[in-house]
Amino acid sequence: xxxxxxxxxxxxxxxxxxxxxxxxxxxxxxxxxxxxxxxxxxxxxxxxxxxxxxxxxxxxxxxxxxxxxxxxxxxxxxxxxxxxxxxxxxxxxxxxxxxxxxxxxxxxxxxxxxxxxxxxxxxxxxxxxxxxxxxxxxxxxxx
Numbered sequence: 001x002x003x004x005x006x007x008x009x010x011x012x013x014x015x016x017x018x019x020x021x022x023x024x025x026x027x028x029x030x031x032x033x034x035x036x037x038x039x040x041x042x043x044x045x046x047x048x049x050x051x052x053x054x055x056x057x058x059x060x061x062x063x064x065x066x067x068x069x070x071x072x073x074x075x076x077x078x079x080x081x082x083x084x085x086x087x088x089x090x091x092x093x094x095x096x097x098x099x100x101x102x103x104x105x106x107x108x109x110x111x112x113x114x115x116x117x118x119x120x121x122x123x124x125x126x127x128x129x130x131x132x133x134x135x136x137x138x139x140x141x142x143x
Contacts, residue, residue, distance in 0.1 A: 011037035011076075016138050018093060021081070027069055028084050030092055034135050035078040042077040043131055049073075049119065050128035051080070054103040057110040062102075064095050093142060100136040104129055 005022055019031040035041050043051065056071040059082070069083040084092060107125075114120050 018089070018096065018139065018142060020089060026085055028087070030082040030084065031079060032082055032096070032135070033079040034131060034138075037076065037078050043073075043079075044124065044127055045077070046122050046124035047127035047131050048077055050109055050123045050125055051131055053109050053111050053117070053123070054106055054128060054132065055080070055099055058099045058102045058106075059095070062095060062099060064091070093139065097136065097139050100132050100139065103132050104136070
């Protein structure tokens, strides 16, 4: 089998931040790296799940909602993938900064009822907000 593109990158050289991962069929995959790979610090499963609910909801309700295809976690628990169309890096960075700010204001987890989520008991709003706040600081430093 061919190695998929994300496994072809040397993860020891990846840093936290926002990285354009790839573009295919008009869809751009953005690597939202919350944690440095293989450094021993990972997003907890509960926070990962909650960040997904918070940011997926905010992004899909944003002014750019028609350009957001997907938002979801990396299995390695070091970040998330955002798939977009028609947005350049500057626009994605602005969108993420705005979306993180909105997510930090939420006091409830969207889609957190049994009938709305396949693992509704595995959430941690406080830890998720801590992770989003830390990522917001990373984004703030990006020009």
